[in-house]
Ligand SMILES: Cc1ncc(C[n+]2csc(CCOP(=O)(O)OP(=O)(O)O)c2C)c(N)n1
């Protein structure tokens with residue numbers, strides 16, 4: 022059974038670890054800032070759903086340590102392969118919030134330029150992004166770059182064939198890929214016990230011949246330390262690592278889901294006690310790194326950020342119907358040109374003209 | 376029994392329930408179909424009523440779900456599996472096309488696979504990408520698969536019961552836009568068998584041929600056309616494979632004009648097949664070329680643009696207008 026890596030206890034006490042050191046104070050403060058803004062982003066996105074501005078939002082509340090830790094571990098040229106749940110990581114890595122939310126406002130399938138940000142489009146079909154991550158990593162090696170690819174997925178996604186294929190390929194090709202599984206205990210309603218009979222998802226690393234680490238996914242310090250090491254290992258040419266983060270989805274799968282149907286209030290309450298934010302805050306306060314002035318400043322920054330998100334989403338221009346026909350093929354087809362012309366004629370005639 | 380208000384989701388739930396009660400070998404499984412009752416609540420209460428051995432959640436793997444269903448069917452069971460959404464059935468494509476569809480043929484009939492694959496499909500629900508595909512053409516194109524596409528609650532019940540009793544694999548396409556639309560249905564009345572189309576509205580001037588989510592749109596178009604002085608018939612195919620060629624031909628020969636309506640991108644689709652078929656079988660009775668009103672040949676649009684993509688009443692009536700009425 023794999024030992025869990027934890028550097029901060031739930032009350033913020035430092036736990037000595039023989040292998041992983043606590044990140045530097047400045048880094049911890051940066052992480053904390055990310056957590057506060059990330060939490061505020063999740064809350065803001067939820068209210069945008071309630072106002073009908075987002076079609077749907079899969080919240081990462083409770084998983085912010087993984088989101089922020091993932092973004093923090095990457096260097097400028099590295100790649101991130103996120104899922105629908107990882108909008109906070111995408112934003113933390115530098116994508117403007119409106120571009121990150123374009124998928125969920127229903128304006129387009131992906132609102133940012135993946136090449137510019139080195140972030141793949143957020144993947145909805147489960148585990149399908151993982152083999153792509155291996156391909157990007159392998160190309161980097163062929164091109165002599167030291168690029169590392171961090172690929173995210175959930176516990177449920179580890180049951181898909183693509184998960185197995187990606188990990189196996191990465192190990193066989195010694196690809197510079199870090200697989201971060203956010204084990205938040207559920208795939209919609211289905212608990213982890215229905216996904217695997219293994220004691221932990223990290224145990225699967227052995228079968229692929231790849232090192233695997235089980236980390237407390239609600240300990241921002243531990244997540245970052247573990248990912249730092251895995252990224253360094255990949256960058257050095259030593260190959261992939263599987264990281265399982267033990268975490269919890271504090272909210273329903275999405276706003277469309279009713280989590281009360283399959284899990285207890287008690288369980289949610291227990292995990293609320295292990296919330297990553299208060300944990301790091303307690304440590305930072307205890308050591309004097311976080312004073313009242315800094316806290317106020319962070320709160321203000323979070324509010325400013327939320328209002329930027331709100332305003333950005335409100336200001337989004339309606340998508341152009343003609344965009345439907347663009348970029349389906351690199352070379353436009355006559356058939357699509359005809360269809361675009363039909364729609365254009367209809368729109369000029371106006372709706373309800375019959 | 377008389378007609379009652381029934382949603383399609385409830386009709387399918389009742390069909391599963393009745394089939395499980397009638398035959399112990401009927402098993403329901405997939406993603407979130409157990410305690411949750413499915414993301415659309417179609418399997419609500421089945422685990423409670425029949426136990427976790429009869430209705431259960433699997434690990435999250437569509438290829439595994441289909442593959443296991445095939446094995447179960449090889450050993451006396453009648454699996455009814457759910458693919459959570461149309462596009463999430465694609466990881467199971469290999470199992471469906473290379474094994475489910477071909478087993479009877481490969482084994483010269485020694486093995487047959489009574490498996491039902493339920494697929495919530497098509498759009499109109501404001502779903503983000505991968506939640507609104509019209510995937511019927513992939514299945515209809517694959518020899519060996521029976522493909523059903525009910526449009527009403529009564530058909531959803533009756534055709535699903537028939538599908539579960541069918542000796543061969545059935546892809547059962549459920550239009551999610553219709554799941555929660557309540558309509559009069561008497562599920563105790565037998566419905567027409569697999570392979571038959573039904574005329575939902577008679578009309579001598581032209582025939583609208585459609586299925587699944589587009590049937591209510593076609594009926595609304597026919598209603599509006601009637602107000603404008605044109606009588607349009609509406610033929611609901613119900614079964615895409617096998618296709619009721621006879622009824623299609625009779626309807627089109629009688630009216631002399633046809634418009635095929637479907638959400639699917641039109642190129643190389645079920646709609647394309649229908650147009651070709653009508654050309655072959657009804658050429659001398661046609662007053663005008665067959666028109667198709669389908670989705671555009673593009674990836675399914677994001678929520679804010681889907682209304683431009685889906686066949687609308689206006690687009691259907693525009694197509695009808697082009698059926699060379701000057702010859703009438
Ligand atoms: C191939 C595929 N099958 C089914 C789905 C539907 N679906 C969306 S999210 C989800 C649960 C995923 O659980 P997990 O991997 O644990 O990620 P989490 O949502 O918990 O972050 C399911 C079944 C999908 N998106 N893709």
Ligand SMILES: [Mg+2]
Nearest residue numbers: 175176207208
């Ligand atoms: Mg999960």
